[in-house]
Amino acid sequence: MKPAVLLLMHQGRSFTEEAAAAAAGLGRTLVALSSRPEHPGVLDDSRRHVADCLVTEEPELRFGDVEKAVRELADRGYRVEAALATFEGYRLLMAELNERLGAHDSAEPALRLCLDKYELRRFLFAQGLSEVRARRLAPGVVPELDPSARWFVKPVRGASSFAAFLLDDVTALAELPAMQQQMRADRRMKAIFMDRYDFLVEEYVEGPEFSFETLVLDGRAHHLCVHEKARVERLERTTLEGMSVSPPASIDRGLVLEGARFVTDCLAALGGHGLAAGAFHIEVKYWADRGRWEIIEINPRMGGSLIDASVRTVTGHSLLDLWTESLLAAADERDAFHERLTRISQLEALRTGAPTRATVFLSKYGEKGRTVDRIRFDPPTRPPRILRLHVAEGARLDASDRAICLMDALWDVAADALDAETAFLDRHATEHFHVRYR
Numbered sequence: 001m002k003p004a005v006l007l008l009m010h011q012g013r014s015f016t017e018e019a020a021a022a023a024a025g026l027g028r029t030l031v032a033l034s035s036r037p038e039h040p041g042v043l044d045d046s047r048r049h050v051a052d053c054l055v056t057e058e059p060e061l062r063f064g065d066v067e068k069a070v071r072e073l074a075d076r077g078y079r080v081e082a083a084l085a086t087f088e089g090y091r092l093l094m095a096e097l098n099e100r101l102g103a104h105d106s107a108e109p110a111l112r113l114c115l116d117k118y119e120l121r122r123f124l125f126a127q128g129l130s131e132v133r134a135r136r137l138a139p140g141v142v143p144e145l146d147p148s149a150r151w152f153v154k155p156v157r158g159a160s161s162f163a164a165f166l167l168d169d170v171t172a173l174a175e176l177p178a179m180q181q182q183m184r185a186d187r188r189m190k191a192i193f194m195d196r197y198d199f200l201v202e203e204y205v206e207g208p209e210f211s212f213e214t215l216v217l218d219g220r221a222h223h224l225c226v227h228e229k230a231r232v233e234r235l236e237r238t239t240l241e242g243m244s245v246s247p248p249a250s251i252d253r254g255l256v257l258e259g260a261r262f263v264t265d266c267l268a269a270l271g272g273h274g275l276a277a278g279a280f281h282i283e284v285k286y287w288a289d290r291g292r293w294e295i296i297e298i299n300p301r302m303g304g305s306l307i308d309a310s311v312r313t314v315t316g317h318s319l320l321d322l323w324t325e326s327l328l329a330a331a332d333e334r335d336a337f338h339e340r341l342t343r344i345s346q347l348e349a350l351r352t353g354a355p356t357r358a359t360v361f362l363s364k365y366g367e368k369g370r371t372v373d374r375i376r377f378d379p380p381t382r383p384p385r386i387l388r389l390h391v392a393e394g395a396r397l398d399a400s401d402r403a404i405c406l407m408d409a410l411w412d413v414a415a416d417a418l419d420a421e422t423a424f425l426d427r428h429a430t431e432h433f434h435v436r437y438r
Helices: 016-025 042-047 063-075 088-101 108-115 117-126 170-185 253-273 307-315 319-328 331-344 346-352 415-432
Strands: 002-009 029-034 052-055 078-084 134-137 151-155 199-203 209-217 220-234 239-246 278-287 292-299 358-365 372-377 386-389 405-413 433-437
Touching: 002 016, 002 063, 002 088, 002 319, 016 029, 016 319, 029 042, 029 063, 029 078, 042 052, 052 063, 063 078, 063 088, 078 088, 078 319, 088 108, 108 117, 108 253, 117 134, 117 199, 117 253, 117 292, 151 170, 170 199, 209 253, 209 307, 209 319, 209 331, 220 253, 220 307, 220 319, 220 331, 220 346, 239 307, 239 415, 253 278, 253 292, 253 346, 278 319, 307 319, 307 358, 307 405, 319 331, 331 346, 358 415, 372 386, 372 405, 405 415, 415 433
Parallel strands: 002 029, 002 078, 029 052
Antiparallel strands: 134 199, 151 199, 209 220, 209 278, 220 239, 239 358, 278 292, 358 405, 372 433, 386 405
């Protein structure tokens, strides 16, 4: 039988081409199980990258589908050795199957805790790793909040900054039932909420925001790359991340390393729940007034947008490749694997003062419910090395209070001129990105 990695695809998409390359690099075949896509043609491109693909009748996968797929693939000559899910809604399915297969992954209770933003905040607070006050929101109940603090609302389980916003007026809470209805009706993203549609409000952390792109194996955290969210836009009911820069530009190396130690401490505390392995996209802020770091989210998956492309540029290695390799690493290979992760880490370069490569990537977002008539990004100079347009002309954008990304673009930049580079590229993209609606 052929040794294989099973990719759990959501509605025909899930980094299929990249996952196929990762599996092939390990001498494994990539096979896939996909939930039913809204448009059958979506699967055509994905099928080109997998040796075999099973498709369910439902728009969301369940564990029974996964068990059945492993049996059917065995009948077809494939021995599934590990599961991979880049889509957050299937991360628990991945962990459950990996536990049965003996692949290296975190235990489901640890991942479930990470995915529950309210319980994660309570856990970190109880461990002395957070000072952020939080309240669960009950429908129709206006909570008593400290008026001297600023407060931020978000779903207990989130997706694409859906309904994540500063609470400037408590009357905005009256809109939560309508937002919950959006969550239930969103066919594309509904699986991420895992049948949880409640909200929390927590103290707003003032300060710059960053994300650590981290691989954990044997309970050891390797921070491969760190991004600063250099431009954040706030719309009425969502928060958009318009620009990310790596390495960070607004704080010094010592403070970045302090943040890395803090994140490591938080992951270590979760080790008691079974957090032992996996890829993580960890969002943190530096609360300047209090001189401390705070976790915003611990996402047990890779970051979206061009995060993985940026990690590959900075370190020379794809986080997806490394994650896949970690699932199958043999006992006698793991010491060497840990040494390699340390060697390629951007954080290790910052610690030692070694040179590091740098990137800037930009995202442009659309207006919900509008139809795109024309979309263009064709700058006369400094074209991006990677450009992805996510919508075609004539596409109607979802009427949803989440980030609706139209374009991602990434540039290699000079690490010693990040301020100038980010300012130029911000203007550059604003001037030359054009979208017109009908």
